[in-house]
Amino acid sequence: MYRFLLPGFLVGLLLTGGLSGCGATAGDAQAEGADKVEGKLASAPNVPPPVMRSEPKTVVLHFEAREYVDEITEDVKYHYWSFGGTVPGPMARVKVGDTVEFHLSNPASNSQDHNIDIHAVNGPGGGAAVSGVAPGESKVFTFKALSPGLFIYHCAAGAIVDHISNGMYGLILVEPEGGLPKVDREFYVMESEFFAADPVDGVAAFDINRGLAEHATYVVFNGRQNSLMGPNVLKAKAGETVRIYFGNIGPNGTSSFHVIGEIFDKVYVEGGTGLVNTGIQTTLVPSAGATIVEFKVDVPGTYTLVDHSIYRVAKGAIGQLVVEGPEKPGVYRSGE
Numbered sequence: 134m135y136r137f138l139l140p141g142f143l144v145g146l147l148l149t150g151g152l153s154g155c156g157a158t159a160g161d162a163q164a165e166g167a168d169k170v171e172g173k174l175a176s177a178p179n180v181p182p183p184v185m186r187s188e189p190k191t192v193v194l195h196f197e198a199r200e201y202v203d204e205i206t207e208d209v210k211y212h213y214w215s216f217g218g219t220v221p222g223p224m225a226r227v228k229v230g231d232t233v234e235f236h237l238s239n240p241a242s243n244s245q246d247h248n249i250d251i252h253a254v255n256g257p258g259g260g261a262a263v264s265g266v267a268p269g270e271s272k273v274f275t276f277k278a279l280s281p282g283l284f285i286y287h288c289a290a291g292a293i294v295d296h297i298s299n300g301m302y303g304l305i306l307v308e309p310e311g312g313l314p315k316v317d318r319e320f321y322v323m324e325s326e327f328f329a330a331d332p333v334d335g336v337a338a339f340d341i342n343r344g345l346a347e348h349a350t351y352v353v354f355n356g357r358q359n360s361l362m363g364p365n366v367l368k369a370k371a372g373e374t375v376r377i378y379f380g381n382i383g384p385n386g387t388s389s390f391h392v393i394g395e396i397f398d399k400v401y402v403e404g405g406t407g408l409v410n411t412g413i414q415t416t417l418v419p420s421a422g423a424t425i426v427e428f429k430v431d432v433p434g435t436y437t438l439v440d441h442s443i444y445r446v447a448k449g450a451i452g453q454l455v456v457e458g459p460e461k462p463g464v465y466r467s468g469e
């Protein structure tokens with residue numbers, strides 16, 4: 134589904150300089166006691182594994198800006214700008230108290246300057262002030278993860294709107310002390326609007342007038358229509374607990390995130406870890422905001438993820454979670 138996913142990202146991971154200062158490979162740096170560890174990253178809908186250590190470390194993250202053309206619908210391709218060759222970009226996972234050494238590279242083959250604003254940063258521009266890279270450049274900045282929560286990152290270069298609208302965003306989880314409670318399944322889902330002009334030879338590009346009018350052509354999960362449908366559905370077994378890390382970049386719309394047929398047993402309000410609400414049907418996720426939801430799937434069947442601003446489903450804001458396992462007629466059945 135994401136044909137650029139592994140090649141582009143791994144090339145970026147491997148070629149952007151290694152771990153300066155410790156002389157170790159990424160694998161060596163994972164060893165117990167190493168001062169620096171390579172960051173845990175995963176591409177949506179996958180989630181990096183829990184951090185599983187009690188001591189804070191310096192976590193090295195390597196991101197690469199990539200511009201490419203890929204399908205946004207079955208019939209239309211789009212001129213994406215991205216981190217790592219996927220939309221959304223990779224999800225990162227660190228722990229509160231960690232120091233993050235963030236490397237951003239912009240290959241010479243790209244056409245645009247880029248940077249990154251990470252909402253987990255305390256400092257001007259969230260890093261954008263010191264991470265601007267022209268094509269062919271790389272930069273490094275360092276920040277301490279002071280606050281736990283699920284945070285958006287996005288490019289803030291140039292006019293910002295085109296970089297955000299073209300796909301340059303993703304999520305970073307800063308785990309609280311002791312981590313989050315164990316669950317059976319974790320997924321990474323991000324909603325976004327695309328403002329696409331009429332395609333030329335089947336390829337569409339950003340239309341700023343549609344953006345200014347707040348009139349999205351597409352509203353999608355994980356960067357394109359059907360990213361969580363058909364062969365790409367999320368899967369779980371009856372009785373399992375599911376956690377979704379859900380981000381909404383907008384850039385304009387607020388999401389009314391809902392899973393049809395389920396109730397969120399827990400909502401980590403606005404992506405923070407200090408306030409957990411329970412028994413929630415639909416949760417609001419603002420532009421450039423995030424949430425963490427958890428629910429137990431009791432009954433087998435198909436559950437549908439939507440932005441319950443329901444006209445957006447017709448624009449692509451839909452995905453499915455398919456649950457297999459034994460029926461549980463005491464919870465749900467046809468008839469009396």
Ligand SMILES: [Cu+2]
Nearest residue numbers: 247288290296
């Ligand atoms: Cu950019």
